[in-house]
Amino acid sequence: NAGVMQNPRHLVRRRGQEARLRCSPMKGHSHVYWYRQLPEEGLKFMVYLQKENIIDESGMPKERFSAEFPKEGPSILRIQQVVRGDSAAYFCASSTTEGTEAFFGQGTRLTVV
Amino acid sequence: AQSVTQLGSHVSVSEGALVLLRCNYSSSVPPYLFWYVQYPNQGLQLLLKYTTGATLVKGINGFEAEFKKSETSFHLTKPSAHMSDAAEYFCAVTPRVDSSYKLIFGSGTRLLVRP
Helix, strand or coil: CCEEEEEECCEECCCCCCCEEECCCCCCCCCEEEECCCCCCCCCEEEEEEEEECCCCCCCCCCEEEEEEECCCEEEECCCCCCHHHHHEEEEEEEEECCCEEEEEECEEEEEC | CCEEEECCCCCECCCCCCCCECCCEEEECCEEEEEEEECCCCCCCEEEECCCCCCEECHHCEEEEEEHHHHEECCCCCCCCCCCHHHEEEEEEECCCCCCCCCCECCEEEEECCC
């Protein structure tokens, strides 16, 4: 059973471009979470999704950021018109309804130049 | 609302010495508590977790933590530090509402192990 898969591992974007980060949860997991880790800081919750539904987006910036978890395919975190302050590591985690923990991916490190 | 405080952004110990990383939480409901370890440029690996039952939990790599409700603490310990333990450690809490594992993380403690 493969773990949580995130791609790309590293992403470089110029200011103003769009960044798309992908997360494939573990097999059988229907809950997906996105977190952001700024340099030298802890992880901050961004959004919690289930298939085709955003359950909690209380940590998402109001503008430029969006997330989806379609019926088929990976979850996508989309950042439009990136700025230097978006440079961070973005982690995805997944869990089941009955499970006792969330499993993390290796992260995508976004650098905005 | 839940929150986590990790005292000490950096902790330095000698190899073979006791490791103690502190974590205090606040939660309005019985929490689930976790310790994760992060190596440079890596993801998070679960060390141990407390959900219900026995308050002393043992994890991987010789680590353990004790849930103390009266002190709202979940400190991480290891009797003897190894060089390979050098990493960033994060304490996290979740209220486990609606089957969610939305985690609230502390700011992390970087463990340095001196030869």
